[in-house]
Amino acid sequence: MTDLAPTESTDSPDAFRCGYIAIVGRPNVGKSTLMNALIGAKVSITSRKAQTTRHRITGIQTIDSTQYIYVDTPGFQTRHANALNKTLNRTVTNTLTASDVILFLVEAGTFGPADQQVLDLIPSSVPCVLVINKADRIKDKAVLLPFAQQIASKHDFAAVVPVSATLRFQLDNLQGEIKKHLPLNAPVFGVDDITDRSEKFLAAEIVREKVFRFVGDELPYTSTVVIEKFEQEGDLRRVFAAILVERDTHKSMVIGQKGARLKDISTQARLDMARLFGGPVYLEIWVKVKSGWADNEAGLRAYGYE
Template identity: 50%
Template sequence: MKSGYVALVGRPNVGKSTLLNRLIGQKISITSRRPQTTRYRIHGIKTTAEAQAVFVDTPGLHASEKRAMNRYLNRTASAALQGVDLVVWVIDRPGWLPEDDLVLRRIQVAERPVILAINKVDRLEDKGLLLPFLKEAAARYPFAAMVPLSALKGDNLEALEREILEHLPEGEPIFPEDQITDRSERFLAAEIVREKLLRALGQEVPHALTVEIEKFQTEGALRRIHALIWVEREGQKAIVIGRQGEVLKKVGERARCDMERLFDGKVYLELWVKVKENWSDDERALRSLGFVE
C-alpha cells in the first residue's frame, strides 16, 4: 500500500482545481475563469486498492503582493509545499510566464519530486510546440515526469495517475477510505455560493467579495443555510443584488441546486449582502473572515 500528500501548484488559472475535481471524481473545489478563485488549501482524497493520494489544492502563486489578500494567497500556497511527498506542477500549455519562475523558486526550496502537468493541450492548435517546450522545461528543472493532459476533458489523466502512484511512498492510508475531503459541509456551502457569484458577476466585483456562513442547521435530510456575502463598497453591493434582486436570486437558485446534489438532500438557502470596507487589504479582517493559514 502507498499513501502520501500530493501538492497541486502553479500560477493562477492553470486548472489546478479542475484537475483536483477530475482526479477525485467529484466536485469539491470551485472553479471559474477568474483569478483568485481558489483561496484556501483544500484536501481531496482518492483511495484505491493500491494507494491513497491526498491531493492538496492551492491558490495560484502571484508575482504581485500589493494587497493583504495576495500576500495571504502566496503564504498559503507556499505552506502547502511543506510536508508533502510529491508536487504536481500544473502549467497552462506551452508558454513560460514570470509567475512560473516564482513557482520554480518555491519548488526548488521544497526539494520534493515534481511532476510537470502541461494542462489544456486540447486547446493547443499547433501540437508541434509541445516537444520544444518539454525540452525547455527539462532544461529548467529535473522533473520526475512530464505529462501533457486536459483536466477538463480527462485526456491522458491515466498517465498522470500512474506517475503519481509510482512516486508515492509506501505507507498506510491517512484518512478513512470513504472520505473524499477534509473540509466541512459548512465550508463547501460557502464556496459554492462564491463560485456562483464569480460566474454571475463582471470583472469589477469578484476579488472584492467573500462568503461567510452565519447559520448551518441540519434537520434530517434538510439543511437550513444562511450565507452572508461581504463586499467592499456600496456600489458593489448593488451589483451583487442586481436589479430587483435578479442577480442574487439567480445565484441562490444555482447554489442551492449544487448543494442539494452534493449533500444529497433538500436545502433552504438565504443570502444577504453587507459592506465591510477594504476587507481584502486588512490582515485583521481577513483573519476574522476565516483566512487563516
C-alpha cells in the same frame, strides 16, 4: 507530509501508499479543474477568473492500495501586496514544504514570468511532476515536445505528463507517475472520503463561485462569503450566508436590478449544494458591506483564511 508511520515492509507488493500531492501553478491555469477531475468530484470551485481558489482545498481519492491526497492551492499572487494576497501566497509556500509530491501545472504553449515565479518556489528535495494542461488545444503535436523540453530544462522534474483536465486525457498516466513517489503509509482518510472540508465550508465556496460567475466581470476580487448559520435536520440543510463586499456600489452589483442577480446566485448555489450534499437545501443570502476586510489580517483569520 512525511511523518506518517509505514505499516508494511517496503518489499511487500500489497504495501499501502498514501501521501500529499500539492497542485501549484500561476493563477487561472486549471489547478482546481485538475483536482476535481482526478478525484471525480467537484470539491474545489472553478471559474474563468484568477484568484478563484483562496484556501487550501484537499481532495481525496483511494484506489486499491493507494490513497492520493491532493491539495489545491491558490494561484501565487504577484500584482497586489494586500493582506489577502500575502495570506494566499503563504498558503502556497507552506503547502509546498509539507507535500510528498508536487504537481507543477502549466498551460500548453504558454510559459511566462508568473509561471517562473511559482517554479522558483518549488523545493528540490520534493519530487515534482511537470503537468502540461490543455494539451488537447495544441493541434500541431510537433510543437508540444519542444515546449515540454524547454520547461523541463528549468528544473529536475521527476516526470513530464501532458494532460487535459476537462477531457480527462492522460489522468491515469499522471496518477501512475504520482504513485511512484508516494511513501509507504497507512491511509489517513476513509475509503469513501473525498475531502477533509466541512459542508459548511463547501457551502461558502459554492456561493462564492456563483458570485464570480454572475458578477465576476464587474465586482473586484475583494469579496468573500461567510456562513453565519448552518443547520441540518434529517436530509435538509438550512444555510444562512453573507456575501461581504467593500463598498455600497459593490453591494448593488451583487443584488442586481430588483434583486435578480442575487436570486440567480442563490438559485444556482442551492442546486449545487443539493447535488453535493445529497439532500434538499434551504438557502438565504444577504449582502453586507465590510470595508477593508481584505487588508485586515485578524479579520482574514476570522473568515477562515490561513
